[in-house]
Amino acid sequence: MGFSFSFHKSFPIVLLVLLMGLCDASSSLKKTYIVHVAKSEMPESFEHHTLWYESSLQSASESAEMMYTYENAIHGNALPDSPLPLIYAGNATNATNGNLCMTGTLSPEMVAGKIVLCDRGMNARVQKGAVVKAAGGLGMVLSNTAANGEELVADTHLLPATAVGEKEGDAIKKYLFSDAKPTVKILFQGTKVGVEPSPVVAAFSSRGPNSITPQILKPDLIAPGVNILAGWSKAVGPTGLPVDERRVDFNIISGTSMSCPHVSGLAALIKSAHPEWSPAAIRSALMTTSYTAYKNGNKLQDSATGKPSTPFDHGSGHVDPVAALNPGLVYDLTVDDYLGFLCALNYTATEITALARRKFQCDAGKKYSVSDLNYPSFAVVFDTMGGVNTVKHTRSLTNVGPAGTYKASVTSDSKAVKITVDPEELSFKENEKKTFTVTFSSSGSKPQTVNEFGRLEWSNGKTIVGSPISISWD
Numbered sequence: 001m002g003f004s005f006s007f008h009k010s011f012p013i014v015l016l017v018l019l020m021g022l023c024d025a026s027s028s029l030k031k032t033y034i035v036h037v038a039k040s041e042m043p044e045s046f047e048h049h050t051l052w053y054e055s056s057l058q059s060a061s062e063s064a065e066m067m068y069t070y071e072n073a074i075h076g077n078a079l080p081d082s083p084l085p086l087i088y089a090g091n092a093t094n095a096t097n098g099n100l101c102m103t104g105t106l107s108p109e110m111v112a113g114k115i116v117l118c119d120r121g122m123n124a125r126v127q128k129g130a131v132v133k134a135a136g137g138l139g140m141v142l143s144n145t146a147a148n149g150e151e152l153v154a155d156t157h158l159l160p161a162t163a164v165g166e167k168e169g170d171a172i173k174k175y176l177f178s179d180a181k182p183t184v185k186i187l188f189q190g191t192k193v194g195v196e197p198s199p200v201v202a203a204f205s206s207r208g209p210n211s212i213t214p215q216i217l218k219p220d221l222i223a224p225g226v227n228i229l230a231g232w233s234k235a236v237g238p239t240g241l242p243v244d245e246r247r248v249d250f251n252i253i254s255g256t257s258m259s260c261p262h263v264s265g266l267a268a269l270i271k272s273a274h275p276e277w278s279p280a281a282i283r284s285a286l287m288t289t290s291y292t293a294y295k296n297g298n299k300l301q302d303s304a305t306g307k308p309s310t311p312f313d314h315g316s317g318h319v320d321p322v323a324a325l326n327p328g329l330v331y332d333l334t335v336d337d338y339l340g341f342l343c344a345l346n347y348t349a350t351e352i353t354a355l356a357r358r359k360f361q362c363d364a365g366k367k368y369s370v371s372d373l374n375y376p377s378f379a380v381v382f383d384t385m386g387g388v389n390t391v392k393h394t395r396s397l398t399n400v401g402p403a404g405t406y407k408a409s410v411t412s413d414s415k416a417v418k419i420t421v422d423p424e425e426l427s428f429k430e431n432e433k434k435t436f437t438v439t440f441s442s443s444g445s446k447p448q449t450v451n452e453f454g455r456l457e458w459s460n461g462k463t464i465v466g467s468p469i470s471i472s473w474d
Helices: 002-008 050-057 062-075 125-134 166-178 256-273 279-288 335-344 349-356
Strands: 036-041 044-046 084-088 115-119 139-143 161-164 191-193 221-226 228-231 250-253 378-382 389-399 404-412 417-422 425-428 433-442 451-459 464-473
Touching: 084 166, 115 125, 115 166, 125 139, 139 166, 161 166, 221 228, 221 256, 256 279, 279 464, 335 349, 378 389, 378 433, 389 425, 404 417, 404 464, 417 451, 425 433
Parallel strands: 036 221, 084 115, 115 139, 139 161, 378 464
Antiparallel strands: 044 191, 228 250, 389 433, 404 425, 404 451, 417 433, 451 464
């Protein structure tokens, strides 16, 4: 209902979904098609700020005072300069899940005065620090497990703490178990910028395919959502825990609540530059101008696997604010297009009328197809029961730039599917709309991989209008 009202009023909606699992069918938003944004990590690595804050404090400025408060919120009281005893949480507990530093699982007699190595998982990361502190620990090393890989997330812990990836965590455990008196010293070495590769797809980001309506590729795109410096309410402490009595103006936050305002702001930026554009045109501009590779040509990396990401991870790619202002061509949609889409999904007249806020009857003489929704991406699903299978997607492009000619090019990693575009060339006048059809023809043999990917680009030699392609066999 909210989407229907907003579209009628030309308000773009940005939808974020946080799915902790990495199952292939994790993106299951039933019949919700707005702007579905996954999360990326940007090139900052927060290791320590102390020296920088101390030099800033010499100016005694208001901003320096604010930053000093924030620095305390991150690191709390300083650790001694000398190394401290290190203990694995799993060896300081009688509980089977003690390695996770769950509430009440650590033995104060074994933890007091030491730095505790906790495994990530189950409870909140900041909660683990609170458990260590309550047991008398002086600091914490938070180790990723296989579920998190090498992705690191900054937190405002209640005690000095550092996060390490799975590989580093395993190396620390090997040392800890092999040394009779293991010690550790946490060194904070400032904020590093220009960390490569970046951005990368966050390990906890939502993933495709769309298990409810697989003919719509999700997510739409990715945007910054990990380790974002953001304003913070003083109603609660930076960890959000009841025991946290600290109050700060800024916090480091990760998740949907960070990637959402990035894309919402970009949508507002585009709307201000092009007030006549519809929400669908704005979404199209954001999607078709997103990038999928680094400047060196390598594909965007998925931090969950350490491998190149796919459209089921990054959608159309990572948002590019400047390029989105001048996309060249857009895949536009009207309210009636969405209502036709509901007809293709076999919604009843009563259901559609409730959403449309007006009477609407599906045309019994018209054949509605989910794949014909004028979306800036292509998701093709073949039947594995055998035989040559052909799927056609019809799309329309509207020129929002100067007159010109665009040529189509297709790349694909699928050897079992032939992809053709008709026509292969479109010449536009200003504000002109043209239609084309993409035909996907399967040889009938199912490949070893269930999902394959490709990309369609329209280019006039200067502007590239890109769309991801996913090919699946059910």
